[in-house]
Amino acid sequence: MMAQDLDSLKAGVVKITAKNPNRIGTGVIVGIKGNTTYIATASHVIEGDPSPQVFFYQDAHPHFATVKGMEGGHRKGLAALVVEGDLPSGIQPITFDAETQFAGGEKATVIGFPRMVPIPWAVAEGTITGLVGPDLIFTGPVEEGNSGAPLTVWWTSHRSDHGYCGFL
Structure with a gap:
């Protein structure tokens, strides 16, 4: 995977912190309109906090x-x-691939904020091992803090040949 591809992907991934209790998770920028950014995440990341904090890749301030x-x-x-x-400048939305059919065995990448890993925008690689109904089964090093992260399948090393297929 090429470094510029990861940086481009990270521009659409945010860190989310919430209170009651203290939680950490990941979110995905799904749209930008003017000075408004729309973000999707897993509901349990922010449940109980009406104003969670968001950290963008290009800006360390909440x-x-x-x-x-x-x-x-x-x-x-x-x-x-x-x-x-x-x-911050440089943020970009991530588009999702709702067309691709998965059989299992596809290599996938997750970018998130696992609580036990001190590296921000940590990259974890794994494999899509199958499907259960509409759910993809992903095996890889995922832990608390990765919830809400995008699951990315890379077909080749070129940015045009990958798809964002879902959330963790």
Whole structure:
């Protein structure tokens, strides 16, 4: 995997911290309109905190988010966040591939914020080993803090030949 591909992907991944209790997770920029950024994450990352903090790859300072929607109480639930105001340059939304069919054996990458790993935007590689209904089964080093991270399948070393296929 090429370094510029990872940097480009990291520009669409955010760190999220929430209170009640203290939690850490990952989010994905899904849209930008003017000074407003739309972010998706796993609902359990922010559940109980109406204004979690978001950290962008290009900016070490926290930005407060507003929770716009949440599928609470479900382990697969998603949450929608909005961050408004002066945003760092270089952020970009990630688009998802809803077309690709997976058979298992595909190599995949996760970028997130595992609590036990002191490296921000930590990269973990693994394999999609199969499907259970609509859910992809991913085997790789994933732990608390990776929730809400994008699961990326790289077909070749070229950026145009990969797809973002889902969330952890």
